[in-house]
Amino acid sequence: MSRIVVLGAGAWGTSIALSLHRRGGHHVTLWSHSAEEAKQITDAGENKLFLPGFPLPEGLAVTADNTPITSAEIVVSVIPSEFLRRTISRVGPYLHRGQVIVSATKGIEDHSFLRMTEVIGEGLNQADRAISIGAFSGPSFAQEVAQGQPTAVTCAFEDATVASRIQHDFSSETLRLYTSTDVIGVELGGALKNVIAIAAGVAAGVGLGYNSAAGLITRGIAEITRLAVACGGRRETLAGLSGVGDLVLTCTGSLSRNRTVGQALGQGRKLPEILESLGGKVAEGVRTTRAALGLARRHGIEMPITEQMELILEEGKDPREAIKELMLRPGKGEH
Numbered sequence: 001m002s003r004i005v006v007l008g009a010g011a012w013g014t015s016i017a018l019s020l021h022r023r024g025g026h027h028v029t030l031w032s033h034s035a036e037e038a039k040q041i042t043d044a045g046e047n048k049l050f051l052p053g054f055p056l057p058e059g060l061a062v063t064a065d066n067t068p069i070t071s072a073e074i075v076v077s078v079i080p081s082e083f084l085r086r087t088i089s090r091v092g093p094y095l096h097r098g099q100v101i102v103s104a105t106k107g108i109e110d111h112s113f114l115r116m117t118e119v120i121g122e123g124l125n126q127a128d129r130a131i132s133i134g135a136f137s138g139p140s141f142a143q144e145v146a147q148g149q150p151t152a153v154t155c156a157f158e159d160a161t162v163a164s165r166i167q168h169d170f171s172s173e174t175l176r177l178y179t180s181t182d183v184i185g186v187e188l189g190g191a192l193k194n195v196i197a198i199a200a201g202v203a204a205g206v207g208l209g210y211n212s213a214a215g216l217i218t219r220g221i222a223e224i225t226r227l228a229v230a231c232g233g234r235r236e237t238l239a240g241l242s243g244v245g246d247l248v249l250t251c252t253g254s255l256s257r258n259r260t261v262g263q264a265l266g267q268g269r270k271l272p273e274i275l276e277s278l279g280g281k282v283a284e285g286v287r288t289t290r291a292a293l294g295l296a297r298r299h300g301i302e303m304p305i306t307e308q309m310e311l312i313l314e315e316g317k318d319p320r321e322a323i324k325e326l327m328l329r330p331g332k333g334e335h
C-alpha cells in the first residue's frame with residue numbers, strides 16, 4: 001500500500017485521485033491550494049466546480065493541510081504551469097529524500113521555458129534532496145478517467161525502476177501505464193500538443209473540414225517532434241501515447257479545452273472573453289504557445305503552426321489570414 005498525495009484539485013487532479021482510490025490498495029489524499037476550496041469539495045461530496053457529477057468515495061480525503069505531503073511516498077503534481085513554481089516553494093519544506101514526484105501537468109513555464117519536472121527540480125534543489133521526479137502523460141480526458149473508461153498513458157523517469165514502480169502502483173483495469181526513460185519527449189509531447197489543439201479548433205471554427213484537420217495534425221506532430229528531438233527527446237516517443245496519441249485526442253475531442261478555445265477564436269470571439277467563459281478551468285496551450293516559441297528560438301527550430309497561433313493569441317490576427325499564410329509557405333520536402 002502506498003500513501004499518495006495529489007497536488008491540485010482541478011478536474012485532472014480530481015480524476016487521478018478518483019482513479020487511484022478506485023484501484024484500491026492505496027491511501028489517497030487530494031490536496032487543494034486553499035482551505036476554502038477543500039471544505040467546499042468535502043461538504044459537497046464532489047468537485048462541483050471542476051468535475052461535477054462524480055461523488056468522492058469514502059476514504060478519499062480532501063485537504064489544504066501540508067502535513068500529509070510529508071508522510072506520502074508518492075506525490076502527483078497536477079498544478080497549472082502558471083502556479084507550479086510558487087506551489088513547490090510552499091510545499092517544498094514537506095518533501096524529502098526517497099519520495100517520488102510524478103508531474104501530470106502538460107505545460108511549459110513562461111519566460112524560463114522550463115518543463116514541469118525542471119521547474120519542480122529547480123524549486124526543490126533536487127541534487128540535495130534525492131527525490132525522483134518524472135512525468136505522466138498521454139491521451140486522457142479527465143472526465144473519462146473519472147468515469148473509469150479504459151485509458152492508456154505513459155510514465156517516464158530517467159530511472160527505469162522508478163517508472164516500473166509507478167506503473168505497478170497506478171495501473172488498474174481502467175488505467176494502463178507504459179513506461180519510458182524519455183522524460184523530455186513525454187513532457188514536450190504533452191505540452192506542445194495543446195498548441196496544435198488550439199490550431200485545430202481554429203480550423204474547425206472557421207469551417208474547415210476533415211482534410212484540413214488531418215493535414216494540421218500531421219504537420220503538427222512534425223513540428224512537435226523537431227523541437228522535442230532538439231531538446232534531447234527521442235523521436236519514437238513522439239510517435240507514441242504522449243505524442244501522436246495525445247495530439248489526436250486533443251485536436252479532435254469535444255472535451256478538449258484547448259480545442260474549444262481555438263474554435264471560439266475561429267468563430268470571431270476575443271480571447272479574454274473565451275478564457276473568462278472557462279470558469280476558472282485552464283487551457284494550458286494559451287500560455288504554452290509563447291513558451292514553446294521561446295524554446296524553439298533557443299534551439300533554432302522552425303514551428304510555423306505555433307508561430308501563427310501566437311499571432312492569433314497575442315496580436316489578434318485574423319484566423320483566416322493565418323491559415324492562408326500557412327498554406328502559401330514555400331514548398332518543401334516532407335522529411
